[in-house]
Amino acid sequence: MHNAIFHIPQPVNEPVLAYAPGSKERAALEAALKEARSKQVNIPMYIGSRTVETDKKIRLSPPHDHQHVLGYASEGDASHVTEAIEAALAARGAWAALPWSERAAIFLKAADLLSGPYRYKMNAATMLGQSKNAFQAEIDSACELIDFLRFNAAFYQEIMEEQPSSSPGVWNKMEYRPLEGFVFALTPFNFTAIAGNLPASAAMMGNVVVWKPSYTQIYSAQVIMEVFKAAGLPDGVINLIYVDGPTAGDIIFSHPDFAGIHFTGSTGVFQNIWKTIGTNIHKYKSYPRIVGETGGKDFVIAHKSADPKAVAVALVRGAFEFQGQKCSAASRAYIPASLWEDVKKFMLEDLATIKVGPTEDFSNFVNAVIDEKAFDKIDAYIQGAKGAEGVEIIAGGNTDKSKGYFIEPTVILTSDPLYKTMQEEIFGPVLTVYVYEDEKWEETLKLVDSTSPYALTGAIFSTDRYAINQATQALENAAGNFYVNDKPTGAVVGQQPFGGGRASGTNDKAGSKLNLLRWVNARTIKETFVSPTDYRYPFLG
Numbered sequence: 030m031h032n033a034i035f036h037i038p039q040p041v042n043e044p045v046l047a048y049a050p051g052s053k054e055r056a057a058l059e060a061a062l063k064e065a066r067s068k069q070v071n072i073p074m075y076i077g078s079r080t081v082e083t084d085k086k087i088r089l090s091p092p093h094d095h096q097h098v099l100g101y102a103s104e105g106d107a108s109h110v111t112e113a114i115e116a117a118l119a120a121r122g123a124w125a126a127l128p129w130s131e132r133a134a135i136f137l138k139a140a141d142l143l144s145g146p147y148r149y150k151m152n153a154a155t156m157l158g159q160s161k162n163a164f165q166a167e168i169d170s171a172c173e174l175i176d177f178l179r180f181n182a183a184f185y186q187e188i189m190e191e192q193p194s195s196s197p198g199v200w201n202k203m204e205y206r207p208l209e210g211f212v213f214a215l216t217p218f219n220f221t222a223i224a225g226n227l228p229a230s231a232a233m234m235g236n237v238v239v240w241k242p243s244y245t246q247i248y249s250a251q252v253i254m255e256v257f258k259a260a261g262l263p264d265g266v267i268n269l270i271y272v273d274g275p276t277a278g279d280i281i282f283s284h285p286d287f288a289g290i291h292f293t294g295s296t297g298v299f300q301n302i303w304k305t306i307g308t309n310i311h312k313y314k315s316y317p318r319i320v321g322e323t324g325g326k327d328f329v330i331a332h333k334s335a336d337p338k339a340v341a342v343a344l345v346r347g348a349f350e351f352q353g354q355k356c357s358a359a360s361r362a363y364i365p366a367s368l369w370e371d372v373k374k375f376m377l378e379d380l381a382t383i384k385v386g387p388t389e390d391f392s393n394f395v396n397a398v399i400d401e402k403a404f405d406k407i408d409a410y411i412q413g414a415k416g417a418e419g420v421e422i423i424a425g426g427n428t429d430k431s432k433g434y435f436i437e438p439t440v441i442l443t444s445d446p447l448y449k450t451m452q453e454e455i456f457g458p459v460l461t462v463y464v465y466e467d468e469k470w471e472e473t474l475k476l477v478d479s480t481s482p483y484a485l486t487g488a489i490f491s492t493d494r495y496a497i498n499q500a501t502q503a504l505e506n507a508a509g510n511f512y513v514n515d516k517p518t519g520a521v522v523g524q525q526p527f528g529g530g531r532a533s534g535t536n537d538k539a540g541s542k543l544n545l546l547r548w549v550n551a552r553t554i555k556e557t558f559v560s561p562t563d564y565r566y567p568f569l570g
């Protein structure tokens with residue numbers, strides 16, 4: 030019972046720490062890395078009030094040093110999926126009945142724990158487990174996750190305040206109940222913040238969750254769970270299991286209480302999940318909410334009026350930060366012939382200064398790709414480009430997986446705008462450039478719009494306002510996040526709500542009210558103060 034209407038503290042974006050040599054934060058992060066390196070952790074699953082260990086172990090290693098062992102996680106099987114669903118459903122009553130502001134308080138506390146005492150442990154886990162450099166870890170596992178938690182709490186309040194109007198004699202109310210059942214959070218390897226946000230956002234809205242992260246993100250997922258527990262998240266609200274995807278899917282998508290999926294990952298996996306849910310639709314008590322943010326083939330198009338240096342920097346950062354393993358990464362570029370020599374020169378100059386190596390050496394801008402499967406897939410695209418007609422590798426092209434999964438930032442130049450690396454998501458440090466004739470600007474806009482099935486992010490560079498406006502209109506449906514004179518990566522919670530259309534997902538905009546609305550099931554309540562006592566219309570006398 031609350032005897033007042035509470036307000037969530039006004040969120041502001043978490044400041045990004047710089048980790049400059051000699052800074053306090055640099056020393057703290059280096060100490061956390063050393064500590065993590067010095068031991069092997071044993072990571073259990075979390076099911077209800079239990080931490081569950083099994084004999085089957087998943088080995089966890091830094092992608093940039095795959096012989097080193099950071100620890101082992103216990104792998105579960107079908108029985109653990111069933112137990113996690115049961116634990117979630119058992120926790121549902123008390124969790125859904127807790128006042129919304131109490132639930133929000135838990136996640137606000139988690140944000141403060143991440144901002145303070147857990148920041149370096151969290152970032153070190155992301156640097157080691159996913160091979161993100163200090164800056165990329167800071168903007169992801171510290172700032173973005175903190176922002177998701179704080180901004181979502183504020184959006185929750187806005188939702189609760191949205192109430193219908195009432196005629197005289199009547200009071201209409203809207204109640205935002207959690208979904209009836211449990212939510213499945215199925216999360217990707219590449220963003221610790223996304224892995225934390227997908228279960229947390231649904232849970233904050235009163236839902237109970239079964240969370241299955243990618244195996245290559247388990248090392249930082251464990252720290253997220255530690256933070257949620259330290260913040261007071263009750264047992265059974267989020268159940269964290271390490272089970273292979275199809276095994277988990279078989280049980281979850283056949284369960285009558287399956288109420289929704291919060292997914293981020295590849296398009297193929299999401300489309301299969303959608304099909305399975307469709308096939309099983311008669312089995313569920315309610316229509317499950319399907320929220321999925323998936324792949325991208327993100328573009329940068331420069332107009333002849335663009336600043337070539339700005340274009341080159343956007344390409345280098347947009348394509349190669351975190352080894353191009355961002356759904357938003359610039360992976361196809363369209364440059365006018367009159368600018369190409371300058372853009373190329375600036376890009377090659379920058380690339381010549383980029384160092385590739387482990388994350389513990391802070392001077393490495395590019396680190397390792399996530400695992401051997403990813404390495405082999407990206408390498409195949411690069412080797413394929415080496416012999417292809419009309420295609421030339423103008424930077425990088427070398428790969429080495431002997432110690433870590435290292436791939437040089439690679440730039441492919443093609444005369445075929447439909448060459449496969451212009452169309453397919455590679456998810457690695459590979460950028461393909463197509464140079465167009467300046468006068469073919471309008472045709473090129475059409476090409477950008479129609480080349481790939483995805484529509485996640487895209488950027489236009491120009492100093493000509495007519496051209497900017499023209500591109501913004503022509504590419505209206507080509508990107509859910511559209512950038513003018515900026516790289517297509519690095520969306521900030523509360524500033525650029527994130528998500529794409531077409532094959533890139535349901536565009537429910539992570540870190541916004543739109544997303545949270547998918548996790549509530551509204552009930553309208555009408556109360557009439559003085560009930561009618563006569564059925565007749567006035568003219569019936």
Ligand SMILES: NC(=O)c1ccc[n+]([C@@H]2O[C@H](COP(=O)([O-])OP(=O)(O)OC[C@H]3O[C@@H](n4cnc5c(N)ncnc54)[C@H](O)[C@@H]3O)[C@@H](O)[C@H]2O)c1
Pocket residue numbers: 215216217218219220223241242243244273274275278293294295296298299301322323324325355356357454456485527528529533534
């Ligand atoms: N649009 C976005 O906001 C966004 C953000 C991050 C990543 N992504 C996309 O995610 C992909 C990279 O992440 P990933 O490699 O972890 O994706 P993925 O699709 O391989 O895996 C995502 C999750 O699904 C699980 N999974 C895989 N196959 C499954 C199956 N058959 N049944 C059930 N579960 C299954 C995985 O174990 C993991 O937990 C890229 O395509 C990237 O574009 C999109």
Ligand SMILES: N[C@@H](CCC=O)C(=O)O
Pocket residue numbers: 219220354355356357517518519520521527
């Ligand atoms: N939101 C991130 C991308 C997340 C996908 O991997 C960005 O805007 O760069």
